[in-house]
Amino acid sequence: MTTPLLQVKNLRIEFPTRRGTLVAVDDISFDIAPGEVLGVVGESGAGKSLTGAAVIGLLEPPGRIASGEILLNGRRIDNLPFEEMRKIRGREIGAIFQDPLTSLNPLYTVGRQITETIETHLNVSKAEARERAIKLLMETGIPAAEKRIDHYPHQFSGGMRQRVVISLALAAQPKLIIADEPTTALDVSIQAQIITLLKKLCRDHGTSIMLVTHDMGVIAETADRVAVMYAGRIAEIGPVSEVIHHPQHPYTVGLMGAIPNVGDDVERLTQIDGAMPRLTAIPSGCAFNPRCTRVSDVPGDRCTTERPSLLPAGKTQAACWLHDKNRTSAAGVSKETSHV
Amino acid sequence: MLAFIIQRLLQSIVVMIAVGFIAFSLFNFVGDPVSLMLPPEATAADRDEVRKSLGLDEPFYVQFAKFAGNAVQGNFGISLRLGRPVSQLLIERLPATLELSMIAASLALLIGIPMGVYTALKRDSWISKLILTISLVGVSLPSFLIGIFLILIFAVWLGWLPSFGRGDTVKLGFWTTGFLTFSGLKALILPSITLGLFQMTLILRLVRSEMLEVLRTDYIKFARARGLTNNAVHFGHALKNTLVPVITIAGLQLGGIIAFAIITETVFQWPGMGLLFIQAVQFADIPVMAAYLCLIGFIFVLINLIVDMLYYAVDPRLRAERSGGGH
Amino acid sequence: MQDTMKRFFDGDVWWSFKRNPLVIAAAITALICVLGAAFAPWLAPHNPFDLKTINLLDAFTPPSWVANGKSQFLLGTDDQGRDVLSTIMHGSRITLLVGICAVMLSMMIGITLGLISGYIGGKLDAFIMRVADIQLSFPAILIALLIDGVARVVVGKEYHDQIAVYVLIFAIAASGWVQYARTVRGSTLVERNKEYVQAARVIGRSPLAIMFSHVLPNVTGPVLVLATLHVGTAILTEATLSFLGVGVPPTQPSLGTLIRIGNDFLFSGEWWITVFPGIALVVLVLSINLLGDWLRDALNPKLR
Numbered sequence: 014m015t016t017p018l019l020q021v022k023n024l025r026i027e028f029p030t031r032r033g034t035l036v037a038v039d040d041i042s043f044d045i046a047p048g049e050v051l052g053v054v055g056e057s058g059a060g061k062s063l064t065g066a067a068v069i070g071l072l073e074p075p076g077r078i079a080s081g082e083i084l085l086n087g088r089r090i091d092n093l094p095f096e097e098m099r100k101i102r103g104r105e106i107g108a109i110f111q112d113p114l115t116s117l118n119p120l121y122t123v124g125r126q127i128t129e130t131i132e133t134h135l136n137v138s139k140a141e142a143r144e145r146a147i148k149l150l151m152e153t154g155i156p157a158a159e160k161r162i163d164h165y166p167h168q169f170s171g172g173m174r175q176r177v178v179i180s181l182a183l184a185a186q187p188k189l190i191i192a193d194e195p196t197t198a199l200d201v202s203i204q205a206q207i208i209t210l211l212k213k214l215c216r217d218h219g220t221s222i223m224l225v226t227h228d229m230g231v232i233a234e235t236a237d238r239v240a241v242m243y244a245g246r247i248a249e250i251g252p253v254s255e256v257i258h259h260p261q262h263p264y265t266v267g268l269m270g271a272i273p274n275v276g277d278d279v280e281r282l283t284q285i286d287g288a289m290p291r292l293t294a295i296p297s298g299c300a301f302n303p304r305c306t307r308v309s310d311v312p313g314d315r316c317t318t319e320r321p322s323l324l325p326a327g328k329t330q331a332a333c334w335l336h337d338k339n340r341t342s343a344a345g346v347s348k349e350t351s352h353v
Numbered sequence: 354m355l356a357f358i359i360q361r362l363l364q365s366i367v368v369m370i371a372v373g374f375i376a377f378s379l380f381n382f383v384g385d386p387v388s389l390m391l392p393p394e395a396t397a398a399d400r401d402e403v404r405k406s407l408g409l410d411e412p413f414y415v416q417f418a419k420f421a422g423n424a425v426q427g428n429f430g431i432s433l434r435l436g437r438p439v440s441q442l443l444i445e446r447l448p449a450t451l452e453l454s455m456i457a458a459s460l461a462l463l464i465g466i467p468m469g470v471y472t473a474l475k476r477d478s479w480i481s482k483l484i485l486t487i488s489l490v491g492v493s494l495p496s497f498l499i500g501i502f503l504i505l506i507f508a509v510w511l512g513w514l515p516s517f518g519r520g521d522t523v524k525l526g527f528w529t530t531g532f533l534t535f536s537g538l539k540a541l542i543l544p545s546i547t548l549g550l551f552q553m554t555l556i557l558r559l560v561r562s563e564m565l566e567v568l569r570t571d572y573i574k575f576a577r578a579r580g581l582t583n584n585a586v587h588f589g590h591a592l593k594n595t596l597v598p599v600i601t602i603a604g605l606q607l608g609g610i611i612a613f614a615i616i617t618e619t620v621f622q623w624p625g626m627g628l629l630f631i632q633a634v635q636f637a638d639i640p641v642m643a644a645y646l647c648l649i650g651f652i653f654v655l656i657n658l659i660v661d662m663l664y665y666a667v668d669p670r671l672r673a674e675r676s677g678g679g680h
Numbered sequence: 681m682q683d684t685m686k687r688f689f690d691g692d693v694w695w696s697f698k699r700n701p702l703v704i705a706a707a708i709t710a711l712i713c714v715l716g717a718a719f720a721p722w723l724a725p726h727n728p729f730d731l732k733t734i735n736l737l738d739a740f741t742p743p744s745w746v747a748n749g750k751s752q753f754l755l756g757t758d759d760q761g762r763d764v765l766s767t768i769m770h771g772s773r774i775t776l777l778v779g780i781c782a783v784m785l786s787m788m789i790g791i792t793l794g795l796i797s798g799y800i801g802g803k804l805d806a807f808i809m810r811v812a813d814i815q816l817s818f819p820a821i822l823i824a825l826l827i828d829g830v831a832r833v834v835v836g837k838e839y840h841d842q843i844a845v846y847v848l849i850f851a852i853a854a855s856g857w858v859q860y861a862r863t864v865r866g867s868t869l870v871e872r873n874k875e876y877v878q879a880a881r882v883i884g885r886s887p888l889a890i891m892f893s894h895v896l897p898n899v900t901g902p903v904l905v906l907a908t909l910h911v912g913t914a915i916l917t918e919a920t921l922s923f924l925g926v927g928v929p930p931t932q933p934s935l936g937t938l939i940r941i942g943n944d945f946l947f948s949g950e951w952w953i954t955v956f957p958g959i960a961l962v963v964l965v966l967s968i969n970l971l972g973d974w975l976r977d978a979l980n981p982k983l984r
Contacts (some may be wrong), residue, residue: 071574101580102578102579103578108579116574119594490966495919498958605816616821617826634829635925665936
């Protein structure tokens with residue numbers, strides 16, 4: 014059993030505000046194995062981007078890691094001094110953000126930005142750095158790389174820019190990339206290209222990806238495993254095909270049910286009633302319980318009083334009392350019950 | 354690139370014409386232009402000649418053309434107050450104002466920019482808070498008051514520095530400089546601080562706010578995510594991106610120094626163009642007012658042009674608008 | 681109304697205000713200055729304009745805490761025997777009057793031009809914006825100086841004294857309208873493309889009127905900040921012009937005029953005639969600037 018590349022244990026992210034402390038990410042734990050793509054999916058505000066920011070150490074104040082641990086190759090990185098963490102950023106953990114236009118400094122050539130990253134982390138000559146930069150650009154599918162390397166960001170189109178961003182993220186050969194909505198700002202036609210590119214490169218370099226997105230389609234295409242986040246907690250986590258075809262958490266069931274099938278002929282799309290709670294008003298017990306139709310299937314009022322931890326459910330894990338083998342009588346949840 | 358220059362030049366010429374027009378209206382319609390151009394002892398024949406040369410019987414646009422022609426040659430007539438040709442007066446006073454302005458501008462830039470950067474990077478240090486408080490006071494102080502307080506402390510109470518005049522100056526060709534004498538340099542200190550302080554405060558706050566904006570951008574976040582050192586992020590990326598818009602604004606503000614010199618020169622009785630202009634306004638000395646206006650207009654247009662060029666040279670986005678293109 | 685008040689006191693702006701002792705101090709100071717100035721004729725210990733109450737023998741009295749000072753003249757007297765404190769209060773009145781009126785006029789001009797420019801677009805818009813750009817490249821004080829100077833010449837010296845205050849207000853207003861115009865124009869451009877404007881045309885309502893009622897809420901915040909800071913600048917501009925001798929007429933001295941008068945006596949040692957009006961001016965503008973700065977940060981959603 015290989016050591017996971019990344020281990021997140023009981024991570025809790027808080028925001029002190031004048032109205033009190035808001036808990037944006039509440040005690041989540043997950044692992045990422047080397048070379049694996051973990052999708053992190055959820056609605057806006059579920060805490061996915063914050064988790065990514067915390068892993069790479071760029072959580073913006075007043076947000077802070079209140080408790081928990083983040084380990085990279087068995088070594089704790091959440092409490093490192095600034096300079097130590099800086100060395101890890103880019104070299105061990107890289108990041109890609111949503112908007113390629115604003116991610117690049119408009120005043121420097123693309124080449125300069127790549128070689129700067131290479132030279133910061135790797136001990137190579139300027140000429141060698143430039144060679145590597147050109148190779149990277151070629152790998153990410155930028156034509157005429159030797160010429161384009163001296164172009165400025167505004168001279169590239171949206172899709173090309175994101176390729177440049179990917180080159181930049183891979184420049185110092187990190188082992189893990191946090192990709193925060195990498196395709197959301199792109200045209201649909203370009204999205205597919207970028208996703209394929211990302212997958213290919215990471216396979217070639219053996220890089221793991223933590224792919225944060227709200228787009229289930231992207232997850233289905235790219236990820237090996239997926240974690241579904243809800244209100245700062247993980248609702249379900251497991252292999253992608255299992256979660257999609259046999260969701261075990263009522264929230265995930267609702268999500269999958271809301272995705273229309275091209276072949277189906279339905280009058281209305283299924284939807285989950287209500288909305289994700291605001292951080293100031295998270296229900297006690299299971300955060301999903303006000304919107305969940307399976308509450309009645311759980312004896313007593315556990316759903317409203319006790320917060321469920323991740324319990325094994327089929328081939329995945331779901332944070333739902335329905336799967337507590339000790340107490341529940343009924344069997345699990347299936348996809349056929351599409352209306353939650 | 355060429356198209357850009359030409360477009361800017363054309364704009365500048367339009368502005369100059371507008372300014373010239375205002376000066377022209379001042380000159381011709383406010384007061385009697387003939388007596389403005391002639392010394393008091395002129396004869397009727399002289400007047401007729403001037404009248405013809407000014408083309409006062411001729412249509413309006415011809416008059417304007419003649420005025421413009423005269424203006425371009427530097428002929429603005431005779432000062433009502435001092436009885437001497439205006440152009441001569443301006444040339445005499447130009448070095449004083451320019452020297453003062455240059456020192457003030459240098460002060461403003463050399464102190465304003467670094468302090469602005471410091472207060473942006475070290476937001477919470479007490480030095481930053483102190484600098485910001487002083488800068489707020491600086492923006493609330495009119496420059497004439499700064500001058501008065503400085504005079505009070507350093508000239509009246511301490512007696513260290515002179516409170517008026519340029520000190521001894523050295524004549525180099527048509528230029529008179531105060532840089533080469535000790536008393537000249539001493540005389541420069543208080544006025545240039547007065548003139549430069551307001552600008553320095555503005556530049557400081559501008560650089561700070563711009564840098565804070567830049568530090569919040571995605572590309573800075575991405576730069577940090579790539580593990581670049583603080584120096585690289587702050588001075589390699591953030592600073593450069595801050596200075597680009599700052600150049601334009603600062604450049605224009607510094608152009609304003611020449612106009613603000615009016616106040617400083619009044620407080621310190623500095624024999625420059627500004628003092629000349631104020632005395633002209635008080636006296637309704639039209640030729641001087643018109644001439645100063647044209648000169649200042651020209652200087653501003655020139656500065657604007659230079660600043661535009663600089664911006665063009667520094668920001669690649671403006672340059673490559675037509676060349677290359679991704680897909 | 682009560683509802684709005686309640687929402688205001690619950691909101692972030694008031695909370696930010698309460699937390700900031702410096703800003704509270706600034707607000708109180710500004711309030712004192714304004715009230716002191718507004719009610720000067722009733723509050724001032726002396727009337728500096730009533731020739732009967734002025735005694736030349738009292739001239740050049742130093743402030744009351746210095747030797748030779750008299751307690752009835754708290755801050756001393758000037759060369760004519762007028763009480764400096766009273767002249768400051770009356771002078772602040774003129775200063776504030778000019779400053780506030782100039783800003784209001786400037787706002788009106790700027791908002792109107794911005795609306796028109798943004799709504800009508802095309803050549804008119806281009807023209808107005810071009811004028812704005814050109815005007816921006818000249819310092820405001822120069823423009824104000826120019827307008828004042830021209831008026832002085834055109835109208836003749838004696839008549840000019842009577843209307844000097846109005847000319848001054850106009851001059852300062854004319855030099856500052858651009859910032860309002862730009863802000864309002866930006867907001868107008870955004871609103872103009874929205875569907876309710878077309879809808880308004882369809883039902884026959886004037887789109888301009890509707891836009892006005894939609895644009896205004898959006899620009900109230902920024903315009904308020906601009907106006908507050910502008911009052912500070914306007915006061916400084918007026919003071920500078922009066923100091924230079926081309927502002928208010930000598931019969932209605934503002935703080936700038938007082939400073940100018942006092943300047944002549946700096947070397948003979950009667951420093952208080954200039955210093956106290958100077959301090960009054962700085963305190964006034966500083967408190968306004970503090971308020972404006974705080975307002976800008978408090979209303980900026982990005983910083984919250």
